[in-house]
């Protein structure tokens with residue numbers, strides 16, 4: 001039997017990890033609910049954001065470990081500074097993707113499938129580009145984001161984890177306010193709920209699409225940066241987060257913002273406890289099994305709306 | 309104000325409008341009537357830019373707006389209230405109204421326009437925090453009209469079947485409100501099935517098979533043999 005004291009650390013990890021999953025998955029949810037496409041390049045934006053931070057942050061001296069072929073900017077920006085240009089660049093990459101890749105495919109037949117294949121292709125290309133530039137090795141940042149930890153009795157929480165949690169929650173809260181109150185946010189929700197009615201309200205739906213894709217990609221990049229403070233960075237680092245984000249999004253009810261948040265924590269909890277009680281390698285599989293079980297009973301997920 | 313010249317339009321390969329011409333003058337009260345499926349909605353969708361005509365011109369306020377995207381048409385002051393109200397179901401009444409003020413020029417004045425709209429429709433002010441999907445049919449129609457009026461500088465309001473699915477007493481109310489809107493100098497074009505609601509229109513168009521079968525004053529059109537035939541027993 002597992003002692004109750006042992007059950008607490010996974011709960012804490014699940015809360016931190018769940019917040020990061022929610023941040024990652026929210027980008028997919030926004031893009032699906034507004035543009036009605038599934039973005040398989042989401043994991044690649046996650047990866048690319050982290051590499052840009054790494055490139056801006058890593059000192060040249062550190063690359064000697066990897067040989068001389070690995071490029072770094074030499075700017076040595078602190079991590080929390082480097083993340084800003086990284087997120088902005090990936091926002092721009094998202095806008096360009098919508099304009100150059102999605103827009104030509106949308107409003108033609110089979111949009112869901114064609115955009116799925118196109119974003120999958122984009123993901124593969126970005127992964128190859130990362131491999132060509134940085135090699136296939138596993139990197140980590142030259143410094144910790146912040147050093148230290150706090151103790152709550154038996155529990156130890158690192159400052160890095162606290163920052164991961166706080167930034168994820170803070171950004172999600174800001175996003176909520178943005179969607180609720182701002183002009184563009186209201187436009188995004190209007191487009192998501194009724195495209196024709198939205199355009200009759202004077203909403204430029206093309207612009208809303210561009211911004212939505214940009215914001216979705218930026219969220220992935222931010223999640224990529226936050227998570228790679230505690231996991232290794234590699235060209236394929238986005239694959240698992242992408243899978244998890246899809247589980248979360250489908251499980252929570254595709255397109256549902258509250259569903260995405262709740263499902264993120266459920267998946268993280270399942271993963272953490274399965275890791276503790278069984279084996280780490282089972283964590284994700286059990287999350288999948290749970291999702292499938294829920295979908296059999298409730299095909300539109302926990303909070304999904306009926307398609308109208 | 310709104311002019312359609314020989315407009316052909318439809319969906320994909322299906323041509324619905326087969327050369328429609330009509331003209332609605334500034335501040336006029338006009339109506340489009342006709343049986344189901346003959347292209348009334350298609351006329352409004354083509355005027356507001358949701359559909360691009362395959363030939364012909366659409367002009368508004370002296371400007372050629374053929375093929376202009378709907379958001380730009382709305383900014384010009386040509387507002388289309390779609391059939392079935394089409395509110396944003398997961399938004400509150402007030403959020404729906406605010407969405408109607410999306411254009412930058414409207415957004416600046418949204419507080420003022422909200423107050424104006426709530427004054428015109430006090431019954432929806434009480435429901436401003438209610439989700440649109442929970443409204444009754446009459447309330448939904450009212451909010452749709454109010455949302456259209458949140459745009460700055462509305463010149464012509466095109467309302468597609470404001471009375472559809474409503475009890476007669478609610479229809480009276482909706483048309484009373486339309487009367488009040490007209491008093492502010494805004495032109496109104498309604499699509500209407502019921503002849504008695506539009507007896508005071510300046511001009512009525514009877515649409516049949518995607519063409520203007522007849523046009524003229526309310527008296528001329530409503531008392532004509534064609535309309536009598538079309539609506540007798542229906």
Ligand SMILES: Nc1ncnc2c1ncn2[C@@H]1O[C@H](COP(=O)(O)OP(=O)(O)OP(=O)(O)O)[C@@H](O)[C@H]1O
Nearest residue numbers: 319322324342343344345346347348349350351391
């Ligand atoms: N999205 C669409 N795709 C294909 N055909 C359509 C579409 N919408 C309407 N139609 C067809 O176009 C024709 C005209 O439709 P329209 O909606 O303009 O008629 P209407 O006069 O407004 O009818 P109602 O009184 O029932 O509202 C109909 O035959 C209809 O089936």
Ligand SMILES: [Mg+2]
Nearest residue numbers: 348349350391
């Ligand atoms: Mg119609």
